[in-house]
Amino acid sequence: MANLFDAANSPTQEPIEIVVGDFIQWRRTDLGADYPNNLYTATYVARITGGGSNEITLAGTAYGTDYLFAVSSAVSAEFVPGFYHWQLEMVRNSDSERVVVDRGTFTAIPDLDVNQSDPRTHAEVMLDKIEARLESRADVDVSNYSINGRSLVKMSIEELLRWRDYYRAEFTMEKRKQRARRGQPTGASVKVRF
Secondary structure: OOOOOOHHHOOOOOOOEEEOOOOEEEEEOOOOOOOOOOOEEEEEEEEEOOOOOOEEEEEOEEEOOEEEEEEOHHHHOOOOOEEEEEEEEEEEOOOOOEEEEEEEEEEEEOOOOOOOOOOOOHHHHHHHHHHHHHHHHOOOOOOEEEEOOEEEEOOOHHHHHHHHHHHHHHHHHHHHHHHHHOOOOOOOOOOOOO
């Protein structure tokens, strides 16, 4: 594995997963021919899914003919864990005109060094909650009740099973993607008949 603190070893594409609190850097080697870094400024703008007022902006610096983007540990420590959408904006330095040249997503995952961070994904959390609810429902036979004019209706066993299957499939897909990124077998079979 190359030293990721060295700009020469930095990846040449955006990260798809960021650990909150990590130093992150990457280069864009594909922009210099059309947008020379002495005439243009490249800036990433990112926002967490669901909106919110926090906007992440990151301006690139010249690295030969490439653009280098670096996020310090202190800056990424302020990222809220979640799913982000980003766009890469090129600004012409002569007149400040802007054009969006690329878009994508990344996930900011919790730093396990931080107290009380839960490393589970949303799908894993929901799967655990639904399975716990199913286990507790086995002991209780009441699906709805009313007290003093207030009523409560719980999800039926069928609804819980349907949601469990949904989140189980989502969690399995996440595990397969993670294994594929590491070059490990995903457990998915492709069957072919000739």
